[in-house]
Amino acid sequence: MSGYASGIVAILCINLIFAYAIFVTAAAGQLNLGGAGFQAIGAYAAAWLSSSAHMPANVTIPLAILASALVGFVISFPVLRTRGVYMVLATFAFGQFVSGFLLRSPTFGGAIGMVVADYIGVGALVICAVVTTLLVFFLMASRLGLAIRSIHDDELVSTIMGVNVRAVQVAMFTLGGALAGLSGALYAHHFSFVEAQYFNSLLSIYVLLFVLIGGTQTAWGPLVGSLFFTLLPELMRVGGSWRYVVFGVVIVLMMVLRPQGIVTRALVARLSPRNWWPASSRAATRVSDAG
Amino acid sequence: MPVEPILSLKQVTKRFGGLTVADQVSFDVPQGSRMALIGPNGAGKTTLFNLMSGVYPLDGGSIWLEGRQIDGLPSRQRIGAGLSRSFQNIRLMPHLSVIENVMLGQHAKASGLGDLMTPILWQRAGRWRQMAIERLEAAGIDVHPDAEVSSLPYGVRKKIEVVRALMSSPSLLMLDEPAAGLNPRETAELSAFLKDVAADGVTLLVVEHDMSFVHDLCERTVVLNFGRLIYNGATRSVQDDAAVREAYLGSRRVAGDGGDRAA
Numbered sequence: 001m002s003g004y005a006s007g008i009v010a011i012l013c014i015n016l017i018f019a020y021a022i023f024v025t026a027a028a029g030q031l032n033l034g035g036a037g038f039q040a041i042g043a044y045a046a047a048w049l050s051s052s053a054h055m056p057a058n059v060t061i062p063l064a065i066l067a068s069a070l071v072g073f074v075i076s077f078p079v080l081r082t083r084g085v086y087m088v089l090a091t092f093a094f095g096q097f098v099s100g101f102l103l104r105s106p107t108f109g110g111a112i113g114m115v116v117a118d119y120i121g122v123g124a125l126v127i128c129a130v131v132t133t134l135l136v137f138f139l140m141a142s143r144l145g146l147a148i149r150s151i152h153d154d155e156l157v158s159t160i161m162g163v164n165v166r167a168v169q170v171a172m173f174t175l176g177g178a179l180a181g182l183s184g185a186l187y188a189h190h191f192s193f194v195e196a197q198y199f200n201s202l203l204s205i206y207v208l209l210f211v212l213i214g215g216t217q218t219a220w221g222p223l224v225g226s227l228f229f230t231l232l233p234e235l236m237r238v239g240g241s242w243r244y245v246v247f248g249v250v251i252v253l254m255m256v257l258r259p260q261g262i263v264t265r266a267l268v269a270r271l272s273p274r275n276w277w278p279a280s281s282r283a284a285t286r287v288s289d290a291g
Numbered sequence: 292m293p294v295e296p297i298l299s300l301k302q303v304t305k306r307f308g309g310l311t312v313a314d315q316v317s318f319d320v321p322q323g324s325r326m327a328l329i330g331p332n333g334a335g336k337t338t339l340f341n342l343m344s345g346v347y348p349l350d351g352g353s354i355w356l357e358g359r360q361i362d363g364l365p366s367r368q369r370i371g372a373g374l375s376r377s378f379q380n381i382r383l384m385p386h387l388s389v390i391e392n393v394m395l396g397q398h399a400k401a402s403g404l405g406d407l408m409t410p411i412l413w414q415r416a417g418r419w420r421q422m423a424i425e426r427l428e429a430a431g432i433d434v435h436p437d438a439e440v441s442s443l444p445y446g447v448r449k450k451i452e453v454v455r456a457l458m459s460s461p462s463l464l465m466l467d468e469p470a471a472g473l474n475p476r477e478t479a480e481l482s483a484f485l486k487d488v489a490a491d492g493v494t495l496l497v498v499e500h501d502m503s504f505v506h507d508l509c510e511r512t513v514v515l516n517f518g519r520l521i522y523n524g525a526t527r528s529v530q531d532d533a534a535v536r537e538a539y540l541g542s543r544r545v546a547g548d549g550g551d552r553a554a
């Protein structure tokens with residue numbers, strides 16, 4: 001693989017895991033605009049443990065996941081007291097706080113950033129991305145996944161159906177923190193360098209945007225969303241600075257034409273091989289001895 | 292035969308600001324009965340359902356289900372205690388398919404992490420899915436399990452909501468205007484289906500304006516007016532009751548002269 005191609009694959013893997021971090025809360029109806037903050041915690045935890053505590057990547061990455069999961073858990077309590085645009089603002093403020101803190105902290109290199117000692121190759125990133133994808137697909141196929149999607153649609157009815165709405169939301173913030181932390185730790189170990197400026201609000205906005213544009217109803221959404229957002233700017237490279245204009249127009253068009261995201265549950269059902277032959281699939285779902 | 296009440300409301304009171312929407316309401320729902328809760332618009336019927344399912348706290352009184360006080364239970368635990376309900380305005384989950392909506396109704400029966408992490412949406416022949424499909428078929432709902440609920444006719448969605456409420460195997464099923472918006476054929480089918488449900492041992496408490504439906508399904512009726520209980524007795528004599536006639540006339544609606552409708 002050329003350096004260029006492997007660089008794109010690495011970014012794609014990191015973006016994909018990052019997208020799933022934001023997706024698991026968005027699927028339950030919570031918008032997290034502080035994604036970069038959680039990613040930064042994972043990246044800096046891994047960087048510090050690697051460079052200052054001289055730990056290998058297979059130790060720093062689990063610890064980085066743990067740290068950002070813990071922050072996600074703790075942050076979920078104040079954040080879940082807010083709703084709608086206030087939740088978006090609260091998570092945004094959290095992201096700003098983290099990057100501001102890192103910029104001013106001498107322990108973490110301040111504006112200069114930190115060099116990360118242990119290097120991991122693109123292969124490990126691919127493995128992590130595949131495992132994360134499978135995990136989220138499994139989650140969304142489970143009864144918990146059904147509860148998550150129900151909460152997105154109607155919290156009151158979900159509660160009456162017996163779903164512990166608050167517990168699920170806290171769990172999703174924690175899982176989201178963990179996945180964002182993983183993506184950050186992988187970033188740190190692959191690019192061997194972290195700086196607070198990278199984990200800025202634009203990154204938080206982009207990741208939330210590509211999750212929403214991909215669609216939050218199924219685990220396919222982030223896959224399509226992150227492919228789109230990683231590859232589109234590359235494909236448009238030839239356009240010079242005009243590519244940002246085209247990019248912006250494409251985003252606005254997507255939001256106008258398909259506000260529910262590119263991939264919806266109904267689309268997946270329609271494309272499912274089971275439903276290619278409606279008559280036989282219907283017979284297959286019948287219960288032979290009903291009644 | 293002497294039957295224990297499955298549900299008891301004792302002096303249930305609820306105020307919204309200065310408006311008392313439930314005013315010391317007391318009545319029992321006998322075990323295994325099919326009971327109607329009727330009253331003019333704004334009488335407080337839906338509010339009473341909301342109080343029973345824990346949407347709001349009580350301002351006074353208590354609610355008992357099978358001898359257990361439930362008004363202090365969190366809303367999500369009441370379905371597990373045996374109380375399940377539908378909604379006056381259809382509240383199916385718009386982004387879930389038919390089968391997913393119905394399987395959501397099983398949530399209270401799923402216990403522990405093992406059940407929560409079972410990939411029920413991948414199991415085309417799993418027991419949870421089979422149970423949901425059997426119930427849909429028993430209710431005469433003939434639609435594709437993966438269909439979008441928003442694409443279905445009103446009457447079908449209304450029925451799916453009843454099926455969803457049944458999936459938790461409740462001891463008390465509370466339906467808020469299940470026949471509203473159904474055509475006469477659908478109404479008759481619903482009535483027959485609910486009789487089957489009751490025959491399986493589920494107690495019914497039904498809010499309904501369609502009096503012919505109430506007469507057909509429910510042997511007993513309680514009437515609410517301005518948050519107060521004004522009648523508790525046999526359905527067949529409800530329209531002969533002076534207070535009930537007064538209540539409906541007062542709201543310029545006639546309690547089914549000729550015995551069919553009280554809007």
Ligand SMILES: Nc1ncnc2c1ncn2[C@@H]1O[C@H](COP(=O)(O)OP(=O)(O)OP(=O)(O)O)[C@@H](O)[C@H]1O
Nearest residue numbers: 307310312330331332333334335336337338339379
């Ligand atoms: N959350 C609320 N806040 C304030 N007032 C409310 C609330 N819910 C209901 N009410 C009021 O309480 C009264 C009873 O309403 P409720 O919906 O229980 O009536 P209902 O008997 O179900 O009527 P309908 O037959 O029209 O469904 C109405 O005056 C209504 O406006």
Ligand SMILES: [Mg+2]
Nearest residue numbers: 336337338379
């Ligand atoms: Mg009502």
